[in-house]
Amino acid sequence: MQLEDIRNISVIGAGLMGHGIGLTYALGGYRVVLNDTREEILGNAISYIRNDLKTLAESGVISQDMIEETLSRLTTTTNLKKAVKDADFVTEAAVEDAEVKREIFSHLDVFCPEHTIFASNTSSLVLRDFTSQCRRKDRILITHWFNPPHIVPVVEVVRGEETSDETMELVYALLQKVKKVPVKILKEIPGFVVNRIQVGMFREVWSLWQQGIASPEDIDLAVKGSFGFRLAAIGPLATCDLGGLDLWYGIADRLFKVINDAHQPPEALKRKVRAGELGVKTGKGFFDYNIDCFTKGQEESVKARDKKFIQLLKLLYPQ
Ligand SMILES: NC(=O)c1ccc[n+]([C@@H]2O[C@H](COP(=O)([O-])OP(=O)(O)OC[C@H]3O[C@@H](n4cnc5c(N)ncnc54)[C@H](O)[C@@H]3O)[C@@H](O)[C@H]2O)c1
Known part of the structure:
Protein backbone atom coordinates (compact mmCIF):
# COMPACT_ATOMS: atom_id res chain seq x y z
CA MET A 1 0.00 0.00 0.00
CA GLN A 2 1.17 3.56 -0.77
CA LEU A 3 0.50 6.69 1.29
CA GLU A 4 -2.02 7.89 -1.36
CA ASP A 5 -4.02 4.69 -0.81
CA ILE A 6 -4.83 5.73 2.76
CA ARG A 7 -8.11 7.62 2.60
CA ASN A 8 -10.24 6.39 5.49
CA ILE A 9 -9.03 6.25 9.07
CA SER A 10 -10.87 4.80 12.06
CA VAL A 11 -10.12 5.46 15.71
CA ILE A 12 -11.33 2.93 18.27
CA GLY A 13 -11.89 4.49 21.69
CA ALA A 14 -12.89 8.15 21.63
CA GLY A 15 -11.73 9.21 25.08
CA LEU A 16 -9.00 11.66 26.04
CA MET A 17 -6.50 10.38 23.45
CA GLY A 18 -8.83 8.97 20.79
CA HIS A 19 -10.72 12.18 20.17
CA GLY A 20 -7.47 14.16 19.74
CA ILE A 21 -5.96 11.53 17.43
CA GLY A 22 -9.14 11.51 15.33
CA LEU A 23 -9.08 15.31 15.22
CA THR A 24 -5.46 15.31 14.00
CA TYR A 25 -6.23 12.98 11.09
CA ALA A 26 -9.38 14.93 10.18
CA LEU A 27 -7.36 18.18 10.22
CA GLY A 28 -4.90 16.45 7.90
CA GLY A 29 -7.71 15.92 5.37
CA TYR A 30 -8.69 12.30 6.16
CA ARG A 31 -12.20 10.94 6.56
CA VAL A 32 -12.28 9.70 10.15
CA VAL A 33 -14.71 7.37 11.90
CA LEU A 34 -14.68 7.43 15.70
CA ASN A 35 -15.87 4.35 17.54
CA ASP A 36 -16.66 3.86 21.22
CA THR A 37 -18.99 1.78 23.34
CA ARG A 38 -21.72 4.39 23.97
CA GLU A 39 -23.36 7.17 21.93
CA GLU A 40 -22.97 9.54 24.89
CA ILE A 41 -19.16 9.13 24.81
CA LEU A 42 -19.10 9.78 21.07
CA GLY A 43 -21.28 12.88 21.53
CA ASN A 44 -18.82 14.17 24.15
CA ALA A 45 -15.88 13.40 21.85
CA ILE A 46 -17.38 15.54 19.09
CA SER A 47 -17.99 18.45 21.48
CA TYR A 48 -14.39 18.20 22.78
CA ILE A 49 -13.20 18.22 19.17
CA ARG A 50 -15.35 21.29 18.41
CA ASN A 51 -13.84 23.07 21.43
CA ASP A 52 -10.30 22.04 20.40
CA LEU A 53 -10.92 23.38 16.89
CA LYS A 54 -12.23 26.67 18.33
CA THR A 55 -9.06 26.99 20.44
CA LEU A 56 -6.90 26.32 17.37
CA ALA A 57 -8.85 28.97 15.42
CA GLU A 58 -8.63 31.52 18.29
CA SER A 59 -4.85 30.93 18.35
CA GLY A 60 -4.55 31.53 14.59
CA VAL A 61 -3.41 27.97 13.80
CA ILE A 62 -6.44 27.27 11.56
CA SER A 63 -9.00 29.50 9.89
CA GLN A 64 -12.55 29.79 11.22
CA ASP A 65 -13.86 27.97 8.09
CA MET A 66 -11.77 24.93 8.94
CA ILE A 67 -13.86 24.21 12.05
CA GLU A 68 -16.96 23.03 10.17
CA GLU A 69 -14.89 21.67 7.29
CA THR A 70 -12.89 19.43 9.68
CA LEU A 71 -16.01 18.36 11.58
CA SER A 72 -17.64 17.35 8.28
CA ARG A 73 -14.91 14.73 7.80
CA LEU A 74 -15.68 13.08 11.16
CA THR A 75 -18.40 10.51 11.72
CA THR A 76 -19.15 8.34 14.74
CA THR A 77 -20.63 4.92 15.40
CA THR A 78 -20.85 2.45 18.27
CA ASN A 79 -20.82 -0.38 15.73
CA LEU A 80 -17.23 -1.59 15.36
CA LYS A 81 -17.88 -3.50 12.13
CA LYS A 82 -19.39 -0.41 10.50
CA ALA A 83 -16.59 1.76 11.89
CA VAL A 84 -13.78 -0.18 10.24
CA LYS A 85 -15.22 -1.91 7.16
CA ASP A 86 -13.75 0.75 4.79
CA ALA A 87 -10.73 1.69 6.91
CA ASP A 88 -7.27 1.79 5.38
CA PHE A 89 -5.69 2.59 8.74
CA VAL A 90 -7.02 2.01 12.26
CA THR A 91 -5.71 3.47 15.51
CA GLU A 92 -6.85 1.77 18.69
CA ALA A 93 -7.02 4.13 21.68
CA ALA A 94 -9.29 2.18 24.01
CA VAL A 95 -8.64 1.67 27.73
CA GLU A 96 -5.23 0.33 28.80
CA ASP A 97 -6.45 -3.23 29.39
CA ALA A 98 -4.87 -6.11 27.48
CA GLU A 99 -8.12 -8.13 27.40
CA VAL A 100 -10.16 -5.24 26.00
CA LYS A 101 -7.49 -4.56 23.39
CA ARG A 102 -7.21 -8.29 22.53
CA GLU A 103 -10.94 -8.46 21.83
CA ILE A 104 -10.86 -5.30 19.71
CA PHE A 105 -7.90 -6.55 17.63
CA SER A 106 -9.56 -9.96 17.12
CA HIS A 107 -12.58 -8.17 15.63
CA LEU A 108 -10.44 -5.77 13.60
CA ASP A 109 -8.61 -8.64 11.95
CA VAL A 110 -11.96 -10.03 10.73
CA PHE A 111 -13.90 -6.83 10.00
CA CYS A 112 -11.19 -4.85 8.17
CA PRO A 113 -10.08 -5.20 4.56
CA GLU A 114 -6.93 -7.27 4.06
CA HIS A 115 -4.71 -4.22 3.38
CA THR A 116 -5.69 -2.28 6.55
CA ILE A 117 -2.87 -1.31 8.90
CA PHE A 118 -3.51 -1.38 12.67
CA ALA A 119 -1.85 0.86 15.23
CA SER A 120 -2.31 0.80 18.99
CA ASN A 121 -1.79 3.80 21.26
CA THR A 122 -0.88 1.61 24.25
CA SER A 123 1.54 3.26 26.66
CA SER A 124 2.61 0.29 28.77
CA LEU A 125 1.76 -2.94 26.90
CA VAL A 126 3.63 -4.63 24.07
CA LEU A 127 1.95 -5.90 20.90
CA ARG A 128 2.24 -9.57 21.78
CA ASP A 129 0.08 -8.90 24.89
CA PHE A 130 -2.98 -8.37 22.68
CA THR A 131 -2.34 -9.12 18.98
CA SER A 132 -1.01 -12.70 19.02
CA GLN A 133 -4.30 -13.92 17.49
CA CYS A 134 -4.10 -11.52 14.48
CA ARG A 135 -2.99 -12.88 11.10
CA ARG A 136 -1.54 -9.62 9.71
CA LYS A 137 1.28 -9.12 12.23
CA ASP A 138 3.45 -7.41 9.60
CA ARG A 139 0.82 -4.67 9.39
CA ILE A 140 0.51 -3.91 13.12
CA LEU A 141 2.56 -1.46 15.14
CA ILE A 142 2.29 1.02 18.00
CA THR A 143 1.87 4.74 17.48
CA HIS A 144 2.31 6.31 20.90
CA TRP A 145 0.87 9.84 21.06
CA PHE A 146 1.15 12.36 23.87
CA ASN A 147 -1.63 14.34 25.50
CA PRO A 148 -3.04 16.59 24.04
CA PRO A 149 -2.49 14.59 20.84
CA HIS A 150 -3.54 17.33 18.42
CA ILE A 151 -0.90 19.70 19.89
CA VAL A 152 2.11 17.74 21.22
CA PRO A 153 4.28 17.22 18.11
CA VAL A 154 5.98 13.87 18.68
CA VAL A 155 4.46 10.43 18.09
CA GLU A 156 6.60 7.37 18.86
CA VAL A 157 6.31 4.84 16.01
CA VAL A 158 7.17 1.54 17.66
CA ARG A 159 8.19 -1.49 15.68
CA GLY A 160 6.79 -4.80 16.96
CA GLU A 161 8.69 -8.08 16.58
CA GLU A 162 6.91 -8.79 13.29
CA THR A 163 6.16 -5.29 11.94
CA SER A 164 7.38 -4.94 8.35
CA ASP A 165 9.68 -2.17 7.07
CA GLU A 166 6.91 -1.14 4.70
CA THR A 167 4.42 -0.63 7.55
CA MET A 168 6.97 1.39 9.58
CA GLU A 169 7.75 3.66 6.59
CA LEU A 170 4.13 4.11 5.58
CA VAL A 171 2.93 5.07 9.07
CA TYR A 172 5.94 7.35 9.51
CA ALA A 173 5.00 9.13 6.27
CA LEU A 174 1.33 9.29 7.29
CA LEU A 175 2.22 11.02 10.57
CA GLN A 176 4.47 13.48 8.77
CA LYS A 177 1.65 14.22 6.37
CA VAL A 178 -0.61 15.24 9.26
CA LYS A 179 2.20 17.49 10.57
CA LYS A 180 3.33 15.33 13.49
CA VAL A 181 6.96 14.62 14.33
CA PRO A 182 7.26 10.82 14.17
CA VAL A 183 10.14 9.16 16.00
CA LYS A 184 11.09 5.58 15.14
CA ILE A 185 11.48 3.21 18.08
CA LEU A 186 13.26 0.26 16.52
CA LYS A 187 12.64 -2.30 19.24
CA GLU A 188 9.54 -2.73 21.36
CA ILE A 189 10.55 -2.28 25.00
CA PRO A 190 8.24 -1.31 27.90
CA GLY A 191 7.91 2.48 28.15
CA PHE A 192 9.47 2.90 24.68
CA VAL A 193 11.81 5.92 24.77
N1 LIG B 1 -3.90 9.62 28.76
C1 LIG B 1 -2.68 9.75 28.25
O1 LIG B 1 -1.97 10.75 28.53
C2 LIG B 1 -2.13 8.72 27.31
C3 LIG B 1 -0.94 9.00 26.60
C4 LIG B 1 -0.46 8.06 25.68
C5 LIG B 1 -1.14 6.86 25.50
N2 LIG B 1 -2.29 6.61 26.22
C6 LIG B 1 -2.99 5.34 25.95
O2 LIG B 1 -4.11 5.62 25.11
C7 LIG B 1 -5.16 4.69 25.39
C8 LIG B 1 -6.41 5.45 25.76
O3 LIG B 1 -6.16 6.24 26.89
P1 LIG B 1 -7.09 7.48 27.29
O4 LIG B 1 -6.31 8.28 28.27
O5 LIG B 1 -7.64 8.13 26.06
O6 LIG B 1 -8.27 6.73 28.06
P2 LIG B 1 -9.80 7.14 28.19
O7 LIG B 1 -10.33 6.37 29.34
O8 LIG B 1 -9.97 8.63 28.18
O9 LIG B 1 -10.45 6.60 26.83
C9 LIG B 1 -10.56 5.25 26.54
C10 LIG B 1 -11.86 5.05 25.77
O10 LIG B 1 -11.92 3.69 25.34
C11 LIG B 1 -13.29 3.35 25.34
N3 LIG B 1 -13.44 1.92 25.23
C12 LIG B 1 -13.34 0.97 26.21
N4 LIG B 1 -13.57 -0.25 25.71
C13 LIG B 1 -13.81 -0.08 24.38
C14 LIG B 1 -14.14 -0.95 23.33
N5 LIG B 1 -14.26 -2.27 23.52
N6 LIG B 1 -14.34 -0.44 22.09
C15 LIG B 1 -14.24 0.89 21.87
N7 LIG B 1 -13.93 1.77 22.84
C16 LIG B 1 -13.73 1.30 24.08
C17 LIG B 1 -13.81 3.96 26.63
O11 LIG B 1 -15.22 4.04 26.62
C18 LIG B 1 -13.11 5.31 26.61
O12 LIG B 1 -13.90 6.30 25.97
C19 LIG B 1 -4.62 3.76 26.49
O13 LIG B 1 -4.07 2.64 25.89
C20 LIG B 1 -3.55 4.63 27.15
O14 LIG B 1 -2.56 3.86 27.80
C21 LIG B 1 -2.81 7.51 27.10
Whole structure:
Protein backbone atom coordinates (compact mmCIF):
# COMPACT_ATOMS: atom_id res chain seq x y z
CA MET A 1 0.00 0.00 0.00
CA GLN A 2 1.17 3.56 -0.77
CA LEU A 3 0.50 6.69 1.29
CA GLU A 4 -2.02 7.89 -1.36
CA ASP A 5 -4.02 4.69 -0.81
CA ILE A 6 -4.83 5.73 2.76
CA ARG A 7 -8.11 7.62 2.60
CA ASN A 8 -10.24 6.39 5.49
CA ILE A 9 -9.03 6.25 9.07
CA SER A 10 -10.87 4.80 12.06
CA VAL A 11 -10.12 5.46 15.71
CA ILE A 12 -11.33 2.93 18.27
CA GLY A 13 -11.89 4.49 21.69
CA ALA A 14 -12.89 8.15 21.63
CA GLY A 15 -11.73 9.21 25.08
CA LEU A 16 -9.00 11.66 26.04
CA MET A 17 -6.50 10.38 23.45
CA GLY A 18 -8.83 8.97 20.79
CA HIS A 19 -10.72 12.18 20.17
CA GLY A 20 -7.47 14.16 19.74
CA ILE A 21 -5.96 11.53 17.43
CA GLY A 22 -9.14 11.51 15.33
CA LEU A 23 -9.08 15.31 15.22
CA THR A 24 -5.46 15.31 14.00
CA TYR A 25 -6.23 12.98 11.09
CA ALA A 26 -9.38 14.93 10.18
CA LEU A 27 -7.36 18.18 10.22
CA GLY A 28 -4.90 16.45 7.90
CA GLY A 29 -7.71 15.92 5.37
CA TYR A 30 -8.69 12.30 6.16
CA ARG A 31 -12.20 10.94 6.56
CA VAL A 32 -12.28 9.70 10.15
CA VAL A 33 -14.71 7.37 11.90
CA LEU A 34 -14.68 7.43 15.70
CA ASN A 35 -15.87 4.35 17.54
CA ASP A 36 -16.66 3.86 21.22
CA THR A 37 -18.99 1.78 23.34
CA ARG A 38 -21.72 4.39 23.97
CA GLU A 39 -23.36 7.17 21.93
CA GLU A 40 -22.97 9.54 24.89
CA ILE A 41 -19.16 9.13 24.81
CA LEU A 42 -19.10 9.78 21.07
CA GLY A 43 -21.28 12.88 21.53
CA ASN A 44 -18.82 14.17 24.15
CA ALA A 45 -15.88 13.40 21.85
CA ILE A 46 -17.38 15.54 19.09
CA SER A 47 -17.99 18.45 21.48
CA TYR A 48 -14.39 18.20 22.78
CA ILE A 49 -13.20 18.22 19.17
CA ARG A 50 -15.35 21.29 18.41
CA ASN A 51 -13.84 23.07 21.43
CA ASP A 52 -10.30 22.04 20.40
CA LEU A 53 -10.92 23.38 16.89
CA LYS A 54 -12.23 26.67 18.33
CA THR A 55 -9.06 26.99 20.44
CA LEU A 56 -6.90 26.32 17.37
CA ALA A 57 -8.85 28.97 15.42
CA GLU A 58 -8.63 31.52 18.29
CA SER A 59 -4.85 30.93 18.35
CA GLY A 60 -4.55 31.53 14.59
CA VAL A 61 -3.41 27.97 13.80
CA ILE A 62 -6.44 27.27 11.56
CA SER A 63 -9.00 29.50 9.89
CA GLN A 64 -12.55 29.79 11.22
CA ASP A 65 -13.86 27.97 8.09
CA MET A 66 -11.77 24.93 8.94
CA ILE A 67 -13.86 24.21 12.05
CA GLU A 68 -16.96 23.03 10.17
CA GLU A 69 -14.89 21.67 7.29
CA THR A 70 -12.89 19.43 9.68
CA LEU A 71 -16.01 18.36 11.58
CA SER A 72 -17.64 17.35 8.28
CA ARG A 73 -14.91 14.73 7.80
CA LEU A 74 -15.68 13.08 11.16
CA THR A 75 -18.40 10.51 11.72
CA THR A 76 -19.15 8.34 14.74
CA THR A 77 -20.63 4.92 15.40
CA THR A 78 -20.85 2.45 18.27
CA ASN A 79 -20.82 -0.38 15.73
CA LEU A 80 -17.23 -1.59 15.36
CA LYS A 81 -17.88 -3.50 12.13
CA LYS A 82 -19.39 -0.41 10.50
CA ALA A 83 -16.59 1.76 11.89
CA VAL A 84 -13.78 -0.18 10.24
CA LYS A 85 -15.22 -1.91 7.16
CA ASP A 86 -13.75 0.75 4.79
CA ALA A 87 -10.73 1.69 6.91
CA ASP A 88 -7.27 1.79 5.38
CA PHE A 89 -5.69 2.59 8.74
CA VAL A 90 -7.02 2.01 12.26
CA THR A 91 -5.71 3.47 15.51
CA GLU A 92 -6.85 1.77 18.69
CA ALA A 93 -7.02 4.13 21.68
CA ALA A 94 -9.29 2.18 24.01
CA VAL A 95 -8.64 1.67 27.73
CA GLU A 96 -5.23 0.33 28.80
CA ASP A 97 -6.45 -3.23 29.39
CA ALA A 98 -4.87 -6.11 27.48
CA GLU A 99 -8.12 -8.13 27.40
CA VAL A 100 -10.16 -5.24 26.00
CA LYS A 101 -7.49 -4.56 23.39
CA ARG A 102 -7.21 -8.29 22.53
CA GLU A 103 -10.94 -8.46 21.83
CA ILE A 104 -10.86 -5.30 19.71
CA PHE A 105 -7.90 -6.55 17.63
CA SER A 106 -9.56 -9.96 17.12
CA HIS A 107 -12.58 -8.17 15.63
CA LEU A 108 -10.44 -5.77 13.60
CA ASP A 109 -8.61 -8.64 11.95
CA VAL A 110 -11.96 -10.03 10.73
CA PHE A 111 -13.90 -6.83 10.00
CA CYS A 112 -11.19 -4.85 8.17
CA PRO A 113 -10.08 -5.20 4.56
CA GLU A 114 -6.93 -7.27 4.06
CA HIS A 115 -4.71 -4.22 3.38
CA THR A 116 -5.69 -2.28 6.55
CA ILE A 117 -2.87 -1.31 8.90
CA PHE A 118 -3.51 -1.38 12.67
CA ALA A 119 -1.85 0.86 15.23
CA SER A 120 -2.31 0.80 18.99
CA ASN A 121 -1.79 3.80 21.26
CA THR A 122 -0.88 1.61 24.25
CA SER A 123 1.54 3.26 26.66
CA SER A 124 2.61 0.29 28.77
CA LEU A 125 1.76 -2.94 26.90
CA VAL A 126 3.63 -4.63 24.07
CA LEU A 127 1.95 -5.90 20.90
CA ARG A 128 2.24 -9.57 21.78
CA ASP A 129 0.08 -8.90 24.89
CA PHE A 130 -2.98 -8.37 22.68
CA THR A 131 -2.34 -9.12 18.98
CA SER A 132 -1.01 -12.70 19.02
CA GLN A 133 -4.30 -13.92 17.49
CA CYS A 134 -4.10 -11.52 14.48
CA ARG A 135 -2.99 -12.88 11.10
CA ARG A 136 -1.54 -9.62 9.71
CA LYS A 137 1.28 -9.12 12.23
CA ASP A 138 3.45 -7.41 9.60
CA ARG A 139 0.82 -4.67 9.39
CA ILE A 140 0.51 -3.91 13.12
CA LEU A 141 2.56 -1.46 15.14
CA ILE A 142 2.29 1.02 18.00
CA THR A 143 1.87 4.74 17.48
CA HIS A 144 2.31 6.31 20.90
CA TRP A 145 0.87 9.84 21.06
CA PHE A 146 1.15 12.36 23.87
CA ASN A 147 -1.63 14.34 25.50
CA PRO A 148 -3.04 16.59 24.04
CA PRO A 149 -2.49 14.59 20.84
CA HIS A 150 -3.54 17.33 18.42
CA ILE A 151 -0.90 19.70 19.89
CA VAL A 152 2.11 17.74 21.22
CA PRO A 153 4.28 17.22 18.11
CA VAL A 154 5.98 13.87 18.68
CA VAL A 155 4.46 10.43 18.09
CA GLU A 156 6.60 7.37 18.86
CA VAL A 157 6.31 4.84 16.01
CA VAL A 158 7.17 1.54 17.66
CA ARG A 159 8.19 -1.49 15.68
CA GLY A 160 6.79 -4.80 16.96
CA GLU A 161 8.69 -8.08 16.58
CA GLU A 162 6.91 -8.79 13.29
CA THR A 163 6.16 -5.29 11.94
CA SER A 164 7.38 -4.94 8.35
CA ASP A 165 9.68 -2.17 7.07
CA GLU A 166 6.91 -1.14 4.70
CA THR A 167 4.42 -0.63 7.55
CA MET A 168 6.97 1.39 9.58
CA GLU A 169 7.75 3.66 6.59
CA LEU A 170 4.13 4.11 5.58
CA VAL A 171 2.93 5.07 9.07
CA TYR A 172 5.94 7.35 9.51
CA ALA A 173 5.00 9.13 6.27
CA LEU A 174 1.33 9.29 7.29
CA LEU A 175 2.22 11.02 10.57
CA GLN A 176 4.47 13.48 8.77
CA LYS A 177 1.65 14.22 6.37
CA VAL A 178 -0.61 15.24 9.26
CA LYS A 179 2.20 17.49 10.57
CA LYS A 180 3.33 15.33 13.49
CA VAL A 181 6.96 14.62 14.33
CA PRO A 182 7.26 10.82 14.17
CA VAL A 183 10.14 9.16 16.00
CA LYS A 184 11.09 5.58 15.14
CA ILE A 185 11.48 3.21 18.08
CA LEU A 186 13.26 0.26 16.52
CA LYS A 187 12.64 -2.30 19.24
CA GLU A 188 9.54 -2.73 21.36
CA ILE A 189 10.55 -2.28 25.00
CA PRO A 190 8.24 -1.31 27.90
CA GLY A 191 7.91 2.48 28.15
CA PHE A 192 9.47 2.90 24.68
CA VAL A 193 11.81 5.92 24.77
CA VAL A 194 9.89 8.90 26.12
CA ASN A 195 8.24 7.29 29.15
CA ARG A 196 11.46 5.53 30.18
CA ILE A 197 13.26 8.87 30.23
CA GLN A 198 10.34 10.63 31.88
CA VAL A 199 9.95 8.01 34.61
CA GLY A 200 13.73 8.01 35.17
CA MET A 201 13.39 11.71 35.94
CA PHE A 202 10.38 11.12 38.21
CA ARG A 203 12.39 8.62 40.26
CA GLU A 204 14.83 11.34 41.23
CA VAL A 205 12.17 14.09 41.50
CA TRP A 206 10.05 12.01 43.89
CA SER A 207 13.11 11.03 45.90
CA LEU A 208 14.15 14.67 46.33
CA TRP A 209 10.60 15.55 47.35
CA GLN A 210 10.40 12.61 49.81
CA GLN A 211 13.69 13.66 51.42
CA GLY A 212 12.49 17.28 51.71
CA ILE A 213 15.50 18.60 49.79
CA ALA A 214 13.34 21.31 48.24
CA SER A 215 9.65 22.24 48.34
CA PRO A 216 7.34 20.92 45.58
CA GLU A 217 6.97 24.51 44.31
CA ASP A 218 10.74 24.96 44.09
CA ILE A 219 11.34 21.56 42.47
CA ASP A 220 8.87 22.46 39.70
CA LEU A 221 10.28 25.95 39.36
CA ALA A 222 13.84 24.62 39.16
CA VAL A 223 13.08 22.05 36.44
CA LYS A 224 10.79 24.29 34.36
CA GLY A 225 13.27 27.14 34.27
CA SER A 226 16.47 25.13 33.72
CA PHE A 227 16.73 21.90 31.76
CA GLY A 228 12.96 21.94 31.09
CA PHE A 229 13.42 25.33 29.41
CA ARG A 230 16.35 24.05 27.37
CA LEU A 231 14.81 20.70 26.48
CA ALA A 232 11.85 22.31 24.71
CA ALA A 233 14.37 23.65 22.19
CA ILE A 234 17.30 21.19 22.14
CA GLY A 235 17.38 17.52 23.09
CA PRO A 236 19.38 15.91 25.92
CA LEU A 237 22.17 14.56 23.72
CA ALA A 238 22.66 17.92 21.98
CA THR A 239 22.74 19.43 25.50
CA CYS A 240 25.63 17.08 26.34
CA ASP A 241 27.48 18.06 23.16
CA LEU A 242 27.08 21.76 23.90
CA GLY A 243 28.30 21.37 27.49
CA GLY A 244 31.13 19.02 26.52
CA LEU A 245 31.09 15.23 26.96
CA ASP A 246 34.12 15.37 29.30
CA LEU A 247 32.21 17.68 31.62
CA TRP A 248 29.06 15.51 31.57
CA TYR A 249 31.13 12.34 32.02
CA GLY A 250 32.66 13.81 35.20
CA ILE A 251 29.27 14.91 36.54
CA ALA A 252 27.76 11.47 35.85
CA ASP A 253 30.76 9.74 37.41
CA ARG A 254 30.22 11.61 40.68
CA LEU A 255 26.40 11.71 40.75
CA PHE A 256 25.53 8.20 39.53
CA LYS A 257 26.86 6.97 42.90
CA VAL A 258 24.42 9.10 44.87
CA ILE A 259 21.24 9.55 42.83
CA ASN A 260 18.24 7.35 43.43
CA ASP A 261 18.28 3.84 41.98
CA ALA A 262 15.14 2.44 43.69
CA HIS A 263 13.20 -0.38 42.06
CA GLN A 264 9.92 0.68 43.69
CA PRO A 265 8.11 4.03 43.71
CA PRO A 266 8.68 5.85 47.04
CA GLU A 267 6.63 5.06 50.16
CA ALA A 268 5.55 8.70 50.53
CA LEU A 269 3.98 8.58 47.06
CA LYS A 270 2.22 5.29 47.88
CA ARG A 271 0.76 6.94 51.00
CA LYS A 272 -0.57 9.83 48.92
CA VAL A 273 -2.22 7.46 46.45
CA ARG A 274 -3.78 5.42 49.29
CA ALA A 275 -5.08 8.63 50.90
CA GLY A 276 -6.80 9.56 47.62
CA GLU A 277 -4.46 12.48 47.00
CA LEU A 278 -4.38 11.87 43.25
CA GLY A 279 -3.79 15.40 41.98
CA VAL A 280 -6.18 17.66 40.10
CA LYS A 281 -8.93 15.04 39.93
CA THR A 282 -9.33 14.81 43.73
CA GLY A 283 -8.35 18.39 44.58
CA LYS A 284 -5.01 17.46 46.19
CA GLY A 285 -1.74 15.97 44.98
CA PHE A 286 1.67 17.59 45.41
CA PHE A 287 -0.32 20.84 45.36
CA ASP A 288 -3.87 21.80 46.39
CA TYR A 289 -6.47 22.48 43.72
CA ASN A 290 -9.90 23.92 43.65
CA ILE A 291 -11.92 20.78 42.81
CA ASP A 292 -13.87 22.96 40.33
CA CYS A 293 -10.91 22.87 37.99
CA PHE A 294 -11.69 19.20 37.35
CA THR A 295 -15.45 19.59 37.17
CA LYS A 296 -17.04 22.76 35.91
CA GLY A 297 -13.84 24.74 35.53
CA GLN A 298 -11.96 21.94 33.79
CA GLU A 299 -12.81 23.12 30.32
CA GLU A 300 -11.29 26.54 31.01
CA SER A 301 -8.10 25.12 32.54
CA VAL A 302 -7.61 22.73 29.61
CA LYS A 303 -8.19 25.62 27.23
CA ALA A 304 -5.66 27.80 29.06
CA ARG A 305 -3.10 24.94 29.01
CA ASP A 306 -3.73 24.28 25.32
CA LYS A 307 -3.28 27.97 24.44
CA LYS A 308 0.08 28.00 26.26
CA PHE A 309 1.15 24.80 24.44
CA ILE A 310 0.03 26.26 21.08
CA GLN A 311 2.23 29.35 21.67
CA LEU A 312 5.18 27.02 22.21
CA LEU A 313 4.21 24.96 19.18
CA LYS A 314 4.12 28.04 16.94
CA LEU A 315 7.51 29.15 18.23
CA LEU A 316 9.32 25.81 18.07
CA TYR A 317 7.45 23.97 15.29
CA PRO A 318 6.37 26.73 12.88
CA GLN A 319 5.64 24.20 10.11
N1 LIG B 1 -3.90 9.62 28.76
C1 LIG B 1 -2.68 9.75 28.25
O1 LIG B 1 -1.97 10.75 28.53
C2 LIG B 1 -2.13 8.72 27.31
C3 LIG B 1 -0.94 9.00 26.60
C4 LIG B 1 -0.46 8.06 25.68
C5 LIG B 1 -1.14 6.86 25.50
N2 LIG B 1 -2.29 6.61 26.22
C6 LIG B 1 -2.99 5.34 25.95
O2 LIG B 1 -4.11 5.62 25.11
C7 LIG B 1 -5.16 4.69 25.39
C8 LIG B 1 -6.41 5.45 25.76
O3 LIG B 1 -6.16 6.24 26.89
P1 LIG B 1 -7.09 7.48 27.29
O4 LIG B 1 -6.31 8.28 28.27
O5 LIG B 1 -7.64 8.13 26.06
O6 LIG B 1 -8.27 6.73 28.06
P2 LIG B 1 -9.80 7.14 28.19
O7 LIG B 1 -10.33 6.37 29.34
O8 LIG B 1 -9.97 8.63 28.18
O9 LIG B 1 -10.45 6.60 26.83
C9 LIG B 1 -10.56 5.25 26.54
C10 LIG B 1 -11.86 5.05 25.77
O10 LIG B 1 -11.92 3.69 25.34
C11 LIG B 1 -13.29 3.35 25.34
N3 LIG B 1 -13.44 1.92 25.23
C12 LIG B 1 -13.34 0.97 26.21
N4 LIG B 1 -13.57 -0.25 25.71
C13 LIG B 1 -13.81 -0.08 24.38
C14 LIG B 1 -14.14 -0.95 23.33
N5 LIG B 1 -14.26 -2.27 23.52
N6 LIG B 1 -14.34 -0.44 22.09
C15 LIG B 1 -14.24 0.89 21.87
N7 LIG B 1 -13.93 1.77 22.84
C16 LIG B 1 -13.73 1.30 24.08
C17 LIG B 1 -13.81 3.96 26.63
O11 LIG B 1 -15.22 4.04 26.62
C18 LIG B 1 -13.11 5.31 26.61
O12 LIG B 1 -13.90 6.30 25.97
C19 LIG B 1 -4.62 3.76 26.49
O13 LIG B 1 -4.07 2.64 25.89
C20 LIG B 1 -3.55 4.63 27.15
O14 LIG B 1 -2.56 3.86 27.80
C21 LIG B 1 -2.81 7.51 27.10
